Amino acid sequence: MVILILFHSIGVAEKDTSVRRFLYREADKYHMDAEVLITFSDFEKMEQLRSVLLEKLAKTVCVGTPQSHYHSAECLRLMRFKATQLTIENAQQKACEVSQLLGQTLGHPLLVREEETRKWRNEDEEDGGRCQNASRLPHPSQIPTITVSSRVSVSFTFRDISKKKPQ
Known part of the structure; x- marks a missing residue:
């Protein structure tokens, strides 16, 4: 089937395709319909x-x-890991700005604790977080996404920059 060659040319594995053929007769003509199901790992x-x-x-x-x-x-x-990592980097940047306001330098982190991590699908967000119609499908041109939110608690040490460093 020509369509299957097209599928394989763009990287769809044979194990990810299923073809059902329906052959029927109408007067003196035979018709064949085919149903092709494909499992994709890449929405684009x-x-x-x-x-x-x-x-x-x-x-x-x-x-x-x-x-x-x-x-x-x-x-x-x-x-989830990337969201937590970015949250910690953001906390460090904010702590650095606070330390400069206080005339201090930012030291090592004393404690890093992940308080909460949430994730939701783009359809959930449209429903205000309440998935009222779980069977609703995304618009064909809309790539399905998941948003991840992370909240961490990070404690840093501050060092006074007015003190001379030992030599």
């Missing part, structure tokens, strides 16, 4: 393939909307 690649199919095959193809999407556990773990 899915959108690209969807556009190519609609452009090249026009009225001979019906391309459905994505049925479900999710972020892998590893992806979520990395997002």
Whole structure:
């Protein structure tokens, strides 16, 4: 099937595709319909393939909307780590500004504690955080995202810059 060659050319593995063929007779003609299901790990690649199919095959193809999407556990773990890391860097920057106001220099962190980490999908945000219609699908051109928020408590030492450093 030509479509499967197209799928493989953009990096869709054979294990991620499923094809069902329906053959039926109408008067003296035989018709074949095919249903192709693909599992994508890249939303942008899915959108690209969807556009190519609609452009090249026009009225001979019906391309459905994505049925479900999710972020892998590893992806979520990395997002949470990155959010926490950026939060700590932000806390350090603010502490540095405060230390300069006080005529001090910022020392080493004494304690870093993650207070809270939250994550939510872009659809949840549109519903005000209350996912009222869980079956609602994103607009085809909208890439599904997850937003991560992190709150940390960081304690730093301050050093007086007026004291001379020992030589």
